[in-house]
Amino acid sequence: MTRPRFAPIPAALPATVPFVGPEELQRRIGSVFDARIGANESGFGPSPHAIQAMQAELPRLWQYGDSTSHRLVEALSEHLDLPGDHITVGEGVDGLLGNLVRLMVGPGDAVVTSDGAYPTFNYHVAGFGGVLHKVPYRDDAEDPQALVREARRTGAKLVYLANPDNPMGSWHPGKVIQDMLEELPEDTMLVLDEAYVEFAPAEAVPQISPGDPRVIRMRTFSKAYGLAGARIGYAVGDPDLIAGFDRIRNHFGVNRIAQAGALAALRDQAWLADVLANVAAARDRIGKIAADNGMRALTSATNFVAVDTGRDGEYSRALVQALQGQGVFIRMPGVAPLDRCVRISCAPAPELDVLADRLPRAMALIG
């Protein structure tokens, strides 16, 4: 054997990665970022009660976590007012999306998403041999009607919609999503990524029967709850679908500290409310910084802001690079016309002060 004989699907995959992380970027540029505002992490942090709960759990970290995340499922069941068999806990939305795709998508199966939407979903679809069909954004938002049409045209197993949307921060009223369900082909399941839903207006949340087999909803403790590094999230859906995860998931895969932290974070809704207020203020601040520099912030229902540079993707890429050189980590959408924007995560004032200071410098550098 001179080279690994990979199985057919992985053998055909590229050696790329969905995202180069900020630590790796720091190593490449040889210094630590002064403002880490590119990964939609929450610099406002998790609830202090979550920190305490995780600290208290450290002496028991020699034990595997509970394979069923029972206490967290119980708490989510109460929080969401639905039975526990509608919920599965996993290693963040990334892990849950991977397992969902593995569960539903066979080689050659069609999957529909928007061109420029979450790359890690696409990574999983390709990783299990699915065939991606992309429809364009419309007015900087995912286009439900186009997604439905493409699902019908291709007979898709899954159609992906993030609401609110990443990377643009736009959102649709829940009613629009309810209507989508009615129009989808019978065998198409909607993957509703609600990673940012806590930041959105109440009317962004669709009223869907918890056991509706036409949709699976993904939520996370990484964003509003401030626990990105803990790797814990959950999916809500039809109990038959949820039970399917038990056929393939890594049963002892969720970190014990993460389970304790998520449980305490969920219970501290007052902290969550504070975070939401801080994020709203940070959105306004980013909008002001953008305006001060001749750019326009798009309306956002998330913890990040897409800032329209008024130029093209080449300019945005140069700006992201120049900001990195100035110690500021941000990201940007991957495709036109979204890539006329850069994407800036909400953060505490000191990091936005850094942004306010460095943005004009970076712009001056690239002209």
Added chain:
Amino acid sequence: MTRPRFAPIPAALPATVPFVGPEELQRRIGSVFDARIGANESGFGPSPHAIQAMQAELPRLWQYGDSTSHRLVEALSEHLDLPGDHITVGEGVDGLLGNLVRLMVGPGDAVVTSDGAYPTFNYHVAGFGGVLHKVPYRDDAEDPQALVREARRTGAKLVYLANPDNPMGSWHPGKVIQDMLEELPEDTMLVLDEAYVEFAPAEAVPQISPGDPRVIRMRTFSKAYGLAGARIGYAVGDPDLIAGFDRIRNHFGVNRIAQAGALAALRDQAWLADVLANVAAARDRIGKIAADNGMRALTSATNFVAVDTGRDGEYSRALVQALQGQGVFIRMPGVAPLDRCVRISCAPAPELDVLADRLPRAMALIG
């Protein structure tokens, strides 16, 4: 859609799970175990430096972990004296085994293991459509010659060997494994599960060139390093194989606290030496408790002891159940003739005191 339309491979999988965890067992019996000595966790715990490092990292848990686990890979590279491109970090051996199987095994591909060896490996093989071929243990040890013969007969993509072995605690000299590599078919890769290798004599470790494409080695921080709940381990192999993991793994899947804890644990080799001494003493104590009750402990090179009840699998199952009822969590091998034994994890003295107290009571109950 009335039922989920699973993809063909998951559609054919059973709804079972590899292991029912101790928390779930506690809920079933309605009380908390006095001795948790069934999952080969380390009650001696991780290094206090690891606890400190994880505590210090908690305020940064709002950040995703480093997707490349760079600092840990660097430290492992130094510890193992091999280049970093030979190492990939993942979510424990369970997670790494899943990714390896996904990378190498296509539907219908043959995979060889021993009947009674690690069930989670089998779970992953079935989960990706592989076909398992099992050979019997021989003298309570995995049988390298039989594994090689079966790999030749079936043209296996992978052949699994744990050294030391779980659930029996036996081990082969490294030379035996080196010889296996010479005898394997050209296209068969050896999966060498070294989860328990730190507990074994030095001569159990085979001398294999780090880039040898015929083998991948799996190691973990869950056992000797006492971090089972953190979900972190690593694989060592040919750089082309290791790079393959980047095509499919959940790139931001490793918990940030786990990364900090594993790094500090690796650096505290003095603590590891203490743990190994404590484990050796606990093995002796379990042997004495077994002998006091008319049973025989098998020689173990791990942090658990297979205790031969002198009876059959039915008796062992009754004993495991009776001990659970007495507040003691242990496990047992799944197949004959291994299942004449029960498997007891090494633990601090108080838990073994509980075992010494409850074992005769449980035996009296089942007669």
